[in-house]
Amino acid sequence: MSVLAAIAVLAVLIVVHELGHFLAARLQGIYANRFSVGFGPVLLKYQGSETEYAIRAFPLGGFVGFPDDDPDSTIPPNDPNLLRNRPILDRAIVISAGVIANLIFAYFLLVTQIGFVGVQDFNYQPGVLVPEVASDISSAATKAGIKPGDIVLAVEGKQLGESQAGITLLMQEIQTHPNESLALDLKRGDQIVNLKVTPELGKDGKGQIGVRLSPNGKVVRKPVGGIVQAFTTGAEEFQRITVLTAQGLGQLVSNFGETADQIAGPVKIVEIGANIAKNDAASLFQFAALISVNLAIINILPLPALDGGQLAFLLIEAIQGKPLPTKIQDGVMQTGLMLLLGLGIFLIVKDTANLEGIQQLFR
Template sequence: MNSVIAIVIIFGLLVFIHELGHLLLAKRAGILCREFAIGFGPKIFSIKKSETVYTVRLLPLGGFVRMAGEDPEMIELKPGHRIKLQLNDDGVITKIIVNQKNKYPNLKDFTVEEADLEKGLYVKGYESEEGPLETYRVDPVCSYVIDGQEFQIAPIDRQFGSKTVFQRFLAIFAGPFMNFLLAFVILFIFALIYGAPSKEAVIGGVAEDGAAVEAGLQAGDRITAINGNPISNWDEFTEVIQTNPNQTLAFSVNRDGKQVNVHVTPDERLNYKGEKEGFIGVGYERVTSFLGSLEFGFDTTILYSKAIFTGLGQLITGKISIDNLSGPVGIYNYTDEAAQQGIATLMQWTAMLSVNLGLINLLPLPALDGGRLIFIILEGLRGKPIDPQKESLVHFVGFAFLMLLMIVVTWNDIQKFFL
């Protein structure tokens, strides 16, 4: 049960932070954000604050921010429409009732002759067939009620497409960026709690099995030289180990102020690139400091990004197959394993997932943030937007492809973990 709670919290946090990035930058640009949603499907919770409805939906597979103007506005008044109007003390329309007018008996009956709810913000028409033509101004935050649902109108200056290329780019890019920022914050807190790796070539721990324990290396040993070559930091130490699998190395060790000579033969293993490297089973010493934690958070976020990017490159070049991909089922399983190993492992895994979500969303694929950014960049280069219908078609095809890919990787996960 604890693992299930951990998974729900982690997935919810990753999606919340991602969508929060979109929301904050969209609002900063003046875009009307109708809904901020965690999950898809039927609503299980909703609350409206200011002009945005915040919802939690049934299927926890993502989220979205519904920005005005991303899809064609469905609010339209045509000549001959019989509507009801709510006016404020200044005679400005604050609410338009399109149907179900019997529920609003005290409002003004009106027949539309002409209306503009995006640019001019006015409604012209007649209160009765014999009456004069009347014109009313429309409040920029006027409500529009149809089929029992209430929407806020979106004047053209509140719509996504009316903003500058740079503002729209930031609103879309902010989602993946927030995932990288979240990873950095998690890793920073992790280092504050558990310590950041020391750059000194000092052994912090020794695995119960492996070349190090067989050779007699101990926690606290400071490596001063290997094969007579001075070692000044941990990176130099690990580089020598990794580049010499199955090669016996002569270590010069400072142990409690005494010089000790140890011979170690690194075992051979494959790294994340599929290359052979040496491994002796030791960990670095950890130290706790604010600046060291900041550096650890930044460096490790970059390291995770490089590892994921390398993996994507190997997938494209065919070095690894699609069978190695994991979907929601696989991620659920790995998150469960991380949760069982403790909070330290779970924090690092959450940071990795956050980086992964950010990078995947930046891929230049239709329906992803990266695909939308490509269209915005092309618009900036061309000086005019791409045909909205063509862009929508590309995103639709891309979304269908992603759903197909999701089905494939989910089936692979089921085979790996349950069959």
């Protein structure tokens, strides 16, 4: 059920994005003849007066179709309500509406969570949690005997305490002591385990042991003082998430070699969402808001096959007074689409191979 909840979150965000494009077109009187949730074979469809609504087999996607290039369309090519015949501003509104819809939806998700569940805070407990250990049997953590769920209480006799600073201290010790043995005091269930781990020298010259670290403790929520505070606090949280997402994207571009392995595909996103749904279902609102903001920011990038790429074509048209030749636009968009599909397939295979259940098949 938790996996279905995570998939449902992604499906809703995609519907919101495509609904933004669709409503922006229809409210301006622009024809839109298809509205599909998902890709692949059609499972269910309904033919409205102007639009075919469909649910397709693979829910992690969707699209709004326009009759401009539909060979079966009976609409005259010079009809002013075809998207391509509208002024640049009208087309820009339609193209950017998906991104705007995702941002607005993310904000109201945060307001809803804060208003009904409360403001999220964290009740720290001693130590640093190790929620995940690299599946590679040759990793330093695996060799040392560190297991998922362990809580690191101390490193080299230094207590990690009850704060976010514990993660910083542990990371510093690991990164600054490559190829040197470090003594760790762990809590495993009700037992205290003492072991030694030797960080490996990474490509960046820093030590690494192959684990993911998280604060140890529990999420707590505090009620807000009314609807006005819910909207205000929601705006602050929305700003924080947006800034962090943009900064993360900037780090990915500027330091791609070291951050590329952190890119996650739909399978990994579903896995994370499933874990959240299983452990703290109320946090699904914030998870959905985070994914919605990411979807918006990524889509607005000026890359082929994304909304930002189409806006870039409109900008060129506005500057030179005429659109780029159709052949050039189609070639760029098709190349970009193939690259995105290739990246998507790669991420799906990579994330699927790293799932715990798949890993156990090969042990």
